[in-house]
Amino acid sequence: MSDLTATIPTIAQLRENSLSGVVRHEIERLILSGELPTGSRVNENAVALRLGVSRGPVREACRALVELGLLDLIPNRGVFVRRMDRHDVEEVYDLRAGLTGLAGSLLASRITDSEVERLRGLVDDMDNAAEAGDFRHFYPVNLEFHDVILQLTGNSRLIKSYRSLVKEFQLFRTHGLVQGDALRESNQEHHAILDALEARDSRIAYEASFRHVQHGKQRMFAAFDKLTQSGMTSARQGMGHTRTIE
Amino acid sequence: MSDLTATIPTIAQLRENSLSGVVRHEIERLILSGELPTGSRVNENAVALRLGVSRGPVREACRALVELGLLDLIPNRGVFVRRMDRHDVEEVYDLRAGLTGLAGSLLASRITDSEVERLRGLVDDMDNAAEAGDFRHFYPVNLEFHDVILQLTGNSRLIKSYRSLVKEFQLFRTHGLVQGDALRESNQEHHAILDALEARDSRIAYEASFRHVQHGKQRMFAAFDKLTQSGMTSARQGMGHTRTIE
DNA sequence: GTTAAGTAAACTGTTGACAATTTCTTGTCG
DNA sequence: CGACAAGAAATTGTCAACAGTTTACTTAAC
Numbered sequence: 001m002s003d004l005t006a007t008i009p010t011i012a013q014l015r016e017n018s019l020s021g022v023v024r025h026e027i028e029r030l031i032l033s034g035e036l037p038t039g040s041r042v043n044e045n046a047v048a049l050r051l052g053v054s055r056g057p058v059r060e061a062c063r064a065l066v067e068l069g070l071l072d073l074i075p076n077r078g079v080f081v082r083r084m085d086r087h088d089v090e091e092v093y094d095l096r097a098g099l100t101g102l103a104g105s106l107l108a109s110r111i112t113d114s115e116v117e118r119l120r121g122l123v124d125d126m127d128n129a130a131e132a133g134d135f136r137h138f139y140p141v142n143l144e145f146h147d148v149i150l151q152l153t154g155n156s157r158l159i160k161s162y163r164s165l166v167k168e169f170q171l172f173r174t175h176g177l178v179q180g181d182a183l184r185e186s187n188q189e190h191h192a193i194l195d196a197l198e199a200r201d202s203r204i205a206y207e208a209s210f211r212h213v214q215h216g217k218q219r220m221f222a223a224f225d226k227l228t229q230s231g232m233t234s235a236r237q238g239m240g241h242t243r244t245i246e
Numbered sequence: 247m248s249d250l251t252a253t254i255p256t257i258a259q260l261r262e263n264s265l266s267g268v269v270r271h272e273i274e275r276l277i278l279s280g281e282l283p284t285g286s287r288v289n290e291n292a293v294a295l296r297l298g299v300s301r302g303p304v305r306e307a308c309r310a311l312v313e314l315g316l317l318d319l320i321p322n323r324g325v326f327v328r329r330m331d332r333h334d335v336e337e338v339y340d341l342r343a344g345l346t347g348l349a350g351s352l353l354a355s356r357i358t359d360s361e362v363e364r365l366r367g368l369v370d371d372m373d374n375a376a377e378a379g380d381f382r383h384f385y386p387v388n389l390e391f392h393d394v395i396l397q398l399t400g401n402s403r404l405i406k407s408y409r410s411l412v413k414e415f416q417l418f419r420t421h422g423l424v425q426g427d428a429l430r431e432s433n434q435e436h437h438a439i440l441d442a443l444e445a446r447d448s449r450i451a452y453e454a455s456f457r458h459v460q461h462g463k464q465r466m467f468a469a470f471d472k473l474t475q476s477g478m479t480s481a482r483q484g485m486g487h488t489r490t491i492e
Numbered sequence: 493g494t495t496a497a498g499t500a501a502a503c504t505g506t507t508g509a510c511a512a513t514t515t516c517t518t519g520t521c522g
Numbered sequence: 523c524g525a526c527a528a529g530a531a532a533t534t535g536t537c538a539a540c541a542g543t544t545t546a547c548t549t550a551a552c
Contacts (some may be wrong), residue, residue: 018321018535020309044504055504057301060309063266067313069403075264076504076543091401094352098404105475149549155337157315157414158344161407168403203453265506288536300507301534322534403516 019053026051031070031081032170033179044072067070069168080111084172092169098212099162100146104193104209105137106142106153115152116198123190124186128210138183147192149209178224189215265299270307274295277316277327278416287324288317315414330418336463338415343459345391345408350439350455352399354448359396362444365391370437376429384429391436395443395455425469435461 027047030036048058062079065071071079084092120146129138150159189212196205273293276282294304309324311317316324330338361450368391375384396405435458 020323020535040505043502045502054303059302059505063306064309064313067310077545078504091403094401095403095407098344098348098351102334102341105344106340148274153530155340156340157337157411161341167402206452224465225322287533289532291532299525302506302508323515324534 013022020060022059023047023051023053023057024064025063026059027058028070028167030129034169034173036081038081038171038173039083041080041098043078068164070077070171070239072097077233078124082168082171083166089169089172089220090172092172093213093217093220095218096162096165099148099165100157100213101210102207103150103155103158103162104197104205105202106155106158107149108197108200108205111152111200116194119148119194119197122148123187123194125185126183126190130187133183135183138187142186142190149193174220174224182219185215185219186212266303266306269293269297269303270277270310271460273307273311274316274413277311277445282327284327284328286418289324314410316417319466320374328417330414335415335418335466338411338418339459339463339466342408342411342415343456343463345404345411345457346395347452347456349396349399349401349404349408350443350451351448351477352401352404353395354446354451356442357398357443357446361479362440364441365394365440368394369433372429372433372436376433381429384433388432388436390454395439420466420470428465431461431465432458433459 026041036042042062044055044062048055051058061071062071065078066073066159070082072082073079081172122141125141126145128139129135129141150162153159190207192208193212194203196208269321273282273288282288288308290301290304290308294301297304308317308319312319316328318328368387374390375381375387392473393406396408399405402433435454437457439451439453442454
């Protein structure tokens, strides 16, 4: 298998970290990539064998991922890739909205002119992509836009919480949904956030950011419901290959 | 085999029945109680010996606490009780303010009349305690007030994030500071929050809640700076037995 | 054919031992 | 007296084996 070739560069890269750290990242990758499907059990022996280590580091890695929220632990039965139902997704969206709003709010009071320009560049970029309907280009820039705002707040705990939420959200395989004027709508909201930041208005920045994520939630659920109503009744979450924009 | 549904609600309990869970809880207690001082190393052997278990469960528990943010892991050197400097405390306060605001905002749109009355009872209780300057009574009711709001949102991830922040905050041993009209001030802010909730106004509830925590931050730092300036120059964080009100 | 009991296999929970690394101690040299 | 190197002790990292529990399978009875 490709296991050895996959782990060797990782080990070199994370030399500082213990084996447990490498294992942790690998399991995380398996989960987020979908190789370990939602709800499935993570077999300690199988993972250990695949990575060429013993069960000790695997167990340590799993305990960390349980705390992170990617795995569920059931005593004497094992750890399972966390299942996300609609209520879970709603929770994640709401919390993300709050954190995104907070980031905007915090940044508004300290953003510099050059940082505003940097964000404007990204928004302009997305304007063009939206006009062309180029989701492939829009998507990574969108991610960068939100990540830059997050980073500029300088609040490491906020960053960590947000990123852990993003990972959890990936468990819900309903990736982005492009339909209608989603791209244009989304970037209009980006403009609103940017305007508030430029005006150094914390309250408006909060509200614009919060609403942006909530609208993303609405866009996603609307698209999801549309799919599930029209035939696809397999009831398994994440079956639709939808795409949502934030 | 007949009672899978029976075990589901008690998963948390079962988890603490597992050795690793017990160890985790115990280490957490040692940290939060101060028996394991900030910055000190957690000796795996010593903990294992003290709890009568082997090092395996101890290591698993530590990995979970690292993920939680209570411990720092330095490869080949061990895990250390996390140090909190002023910037860390500021981060925690800012994030708590955001989460508290979010909780208020979410609850405002769904709170029932009886829940409003329940919260009013707590605020009235604090009014009396504040009038009497009875911090010992005020403090737990204050905690309950915020916890009830949090719980009523029904967002388990929000609850978990908030509680993890509270634990982290405890690392900074500067517990509450009663000075001046802190109690009265604090409860005036509680009134503002309650009014917004009763009016079902999400925006006002957010702002009142957010400001409440930010004011708590200001009260804490003001008291802390006052102490550190007037003689106590031991420079170690958390040395002052101050008391802050939120 | 279905169900139930009993048994075997698989898996998790835990432990003690060994290897690798860091930290402490000690003795020597400048 | 201090710096430094060598060795010893302590500590973390990893592993393989064993015990207890769960799951899967086989077989027998109805």
